[in-house]
Amino acid sequence: MTLAEKLGQLTMAAAGHAVTGPVIAGDSVEAIKAGIIGNLLNLMGADHVHAMQRLAVEQSRLHIPVLFALDVTHGYRTLFPVSLAEASLFDPEAWALTAREAAKEACADGIAMTFAPMIDVSRDPRWGRSVEGPGEDPWVGARMAEAKVRGTQGAELASADSLAAVAKHYCAYGPVTAGREYASVDISERTLREVHLPPFEAAVRAGAASIMPAFTDLAGIPMTAHAALLDGWLRARLGFEGVLVSDYNAIGELIRHGIAADAAEAAALALKAGVDIDMMASCYRNGLPVALNRGLVTLADIDRSVRRVLALKERLGLFDDPYRRGSAPETDAAIARRRQLARDVAARSIVMLTNRADALPLEGSARTLALVGPLADASAEMRGPWWAAAGPEGQVTALEGLRAALPRSEIRYAPGVAIEAQDTAGIPAAVELCDNADAVVLCLGEAAAMSGEAASRAHLGLPGQQRLLAEAVLERARARSKPAIAVLFSGRPLIVPWLIERADAVLAAWFLGSEAGNAIAEVITGRVSPSGRTAMSWPQAVGQIPLFYGERPSGRPANPVDHYTSKYLDAPNEPQFPFGHGLTYGRFVLSDLTVTPETLQEGGALEARVAVSNEGRKAAEETVFLFVHDKLARVARPVLELKGVAKVRLQPGERGSVRFELPASELRFLGMDLQPVFEPGEVEILVGPCADRKQLLSTTIRLSA
Numbered sequence: 001m002t003l004a005e006k007l008g009q010l011t012m013a014a015a016g017h018a019v020t021g022p023v024i025a026g027d028s029v030e031a032i033k034a035g036i037i038g039n040l041l042n043l044m045g046a047d048h049v050h051a052m053q054r055l056a057v058e059q060s061r062l063h064i065p066v067l068f069a070l071d072v073t074h075g076y077r078t079l080f081p082v083s084l085a086e087a088s089l090f091d092p093e094a095w096a097l098t099a100r101e102a103a104k105e106a107c108a109d110g111i112a113m114t115f116a117p118m119i120d121v122s123r124d125p126r127w128g129r130s131v132e133g134p135g136e137d138p139w140v141g142a143r144m145a146e147a148k149v150r151g152t153q154g155a156e157l158a159s160a161d162s163l164a165a166v167a168k169h170y171c172a173y174g175p176v177t178a179g180r181e182y183a184s185v186d187i188s189e190r191t192l193r194e195v196h197l198p199p200f201e202a203a204v205r206a207g208a209a210s211i212m213p214a215f216t217d218l219a220g221i222p223m224t225a226h227a228a229l230l231d232g233w234l235r236a237r238l239g240f241e242g243v244l245v246s247d248y249n250a251i252g253e254l255i256r257h258g259i260a261a262d263a264a265e266a267a268a269l270a271l272k273a274g275v276d277i278d279m280m281a282s283c284y285r286n287g288l289p290v291a292l293n294r295g296l297v298t299l300a301d302i303d304r305s306v307r308r309v310l311a312l313k314e315r316l317g318l319f320d321d322p323y324r325r326g327s328a329p330e331t332d333a334a335i336a337r338r339r340q341l342a343r344d345v346a347a348r349s350i351v352m353l354t355n356r357a358d359a360l361p362l363e364g365s366a367r368t369l370a371l372v373g374p375l376a377d378a379s380a381e382m383r384g385p386w387w388a389a390a391g392p393e394g395q396v397t398a399l400e401g402l403r404a405a406l407p408r409s410e411i412r413y414a415p416g417v418a419i420e421a422q423d424t425a426g427i428p429a430a431v432e433l434c435d436n437a438d439a440v441v442l443c444l445g446e447a448a449a450m451s452g453e454a455a456s457r458a459h460l461g462l463p464g465q466q467r468l469l470a471e472a473v474l475e476r477a478r479a480r481s482k483p484a485i486a487v488l489f490s491g492r493p494l495i496v497p498w499l500i501e502r503a504d505a506v507l508a509a510w511f512l513g514s515e516a517g518n519a520i521a522e523v524i525t526g527r528v529s530p531s532g533r534t535a536m537s538w539p540q541a542v543g544q545i546p547l548f549y550g551e552r553p554s555g556r557p558a559n560p561v562d563h564y565t566s567k568y569l570d571a572p573n574e575p576q577f578p579f580g581h582g583l584t585y586g587r588f589v590l591s592d593l594t595v596t597p598e599t600l601q602e603g604g605a606l607e608a609r610v611a612v613s614n615e616g617r618k619a620a621e622e623t624v625f626l627f628v629h630d631k632l633a634r635v636a637r638p639v640l641e642l643k644g645v646a647k648v649r650l651q652p653g654e655r656g657s658v659r660f661e662l663p664a665s666e667l668r669f670l671g672m673d674l675q676p677v678f679e680p681g682e683v684e685i686l687v688g689p690c691a692d693r694k695q696l697l698s699t700t701i702r703l704s705a
């Protein structure tokens with residue numbers, strides 16, 4: 001291979017329009033034929049992919065196949081709920097299933113790699129990318145990482161329906177300063193290792209083919225040049241043997257980070273740190289020859305990365321058959337099954353935040369429904385950010401879903417206002433719509449583009465004039481004694497205490513994808529009992545952020561009667577809704593927690609059981625969380641740590657139980673030296689419906705050496 005051909009294998013260019021950053025590389029056709037671009041992103045369609053592949057395989061000197069990649073983050077053409085919504089299922093099996101289906105659909109269009117799963121833990125809803133990830137908890141992040149990698153890559157990476165998974169964004173992108181996108185990150189080594197690394201360790205152990213460093217720095221060292229965490233932790237410590245692909249132009253941005261004077265230095269820093277593929281910066285192609293001449297890198301450094309990239313292409317089966325992906329169109333039956341899965345998962349992603357006086361479900365009572373709000377008939381918005389090959393039409397809207405579910409009801413619709421506009425002229429007509437309706441459903445929230453990348457928000461209320469609309473409609477509904485339901489569409493927890501207070505019921509519908517409207521209708525009509533549980537705490541005020549359940553104790557814990565304790569003068573400490581919160585149409589009571597053995601050795605395992613009864617009027621599924629709290633340790637431990645989740649579905653009046661098994665090794669923590677330690681002493685075991693201590697059953701066991 002010539003140097004140019006080697007560097008071509010280390011280069012990824014955007015083949016189509018650039019969707020995630022400035023376009024730097026020009027037309028790829030000549031570069032592909034010359035073998036100086038070996039990887040492409042953002043090209044979709046088996047015919048386009050195969051045409052480009054033929055240029056490489058038939059016209060380039062070495063006939064090395066091109067690797068085609070895309071952001072298939074929550075579906076390809078059939079969209080599942082966005083990741084933060086899917087996290088509400090707390091169901092790794094479902095997470096793997098949707099990833100498997102997304103991979104099949106993308107592979108059928110010739111794609112071989114996806115920049116997913118995104119497994120950045122986020123405790124800051126101001127950060128727009130919270131929507132793409134697993135929420136605030138590292139245990140959930142690790143379970144989602146495992147499930148998504150396995151589902152995406154399937155049993156055999158060379159299969160025609162397997163994608164190479166790129167776990168991203170390594171690492172600790174979530175705690176950007178003030179929730180502001182791309183801002184600097186500065187966290188403790190302990191928080192890095194206890195919160196942000198575990199999902200990536202899980203991804204590596206699950207066999208992730210690739211990892212993408214984050215745009216951000218970590219305490220002054222940009223992740224794209226962080227040798228200690230890339231080559232050091234991932235490769236040397238965890239044995240990761242896959243490919244590190246930079247984020248979009250991230251190598252070039254080392255210059256703006258202030259650690260590289262030019263493209264050659266940026267390229268050298270990234271290559272020496274372990275980054276194999278340069279996405280869209282052209283620093284490797286143009287900078288590494290200069291870096292070689294300056295002695296900043298060696299040919300051995302380059303060859304090491306080239307081997308990794310070629311090995312990945314080999315593992316993907318690209319050398320055996322470069323056209324394997326995209327050669328077998330999917331059957332209509334397979335696509336229909338996928339849509340049904342999308343509908344089931346979407347319904348399970350909905351979190352019922354409130355339901356005063358059982359306002360929901362609206363069963364036969366609603367002969368005339370007033371459907372109001374800018375998200376009620378917004379197909380494009382149902383996609384959420386990162387919609388891959390899903391067009392603006394084709395997602396089922398709330399209006400379409402309710403009309404399909406209630407064919408004998410009259411569903412009247414008025415947007416009232418636009419999502420972000422200031423125009424309020426449509427509010428009176430929307431309010432009048434409610435006058436002789438049996439119930440009102442408000443569809444409010446964010447536009448899809450208001451979360452995801454480059455979408456941080458400093459204010460977390462409803463955009464535009466939606467509050468004015470909602471208050472007018474809620475007032476009229478109250479005046480007419482009609483139930484008023486609010487459905488919130490967002491990529492993050494929103495801060496809307498006034499709406500929580502006034503609406504009779506509130507559903508968090510996130511962005512549910514292709515089957516959004518049908519899923520919402522199934523929950524509103526009671527055909528499906530909501531079972532989702534929020535994977536992020538919902539703040540009451542933006543000033544509470546970062547807000548998460550797993551805080552370490554204060555030496556002056558909040559105490560309402562003692563002034564000098566950890567609290568605000570003007571806001572509560574508690575969230576509006578805690579991690580794990582979500583109501584169902586059942587009414588569950590937990591009792592009789594038993595944990596054995598009472599004394600646990602390091603090689604053993606504990607078993608926890610709890611009785612669950614459904615004292616409600618409807619069948620429903622309950623989610624039960626297992627937390628631990630190490631009350632006395634050489635390092636202060638979080639007040640709660642999630643260690644397990646279990647589910648049980650019960651009929652009205654039925655009594656059941658859930659069981660947890662937890663290896664004692666899961667009770668180790670990082671000691672003063674940041675090494676894992678199993679420390680004798682008492683540990684509290686807590687079980688319940690969410691991360692609110694007042695709702696948890698607890699007992700204490702003893703760990704012994």
Ligand code: GLC
Nearest residue numbers: 020021071115168247248453
């Ligand atoms: C973006 C994102 C990354 C994505 C990549 C390719 O800037 O940060 O998540 O995978 O570019 O689209």
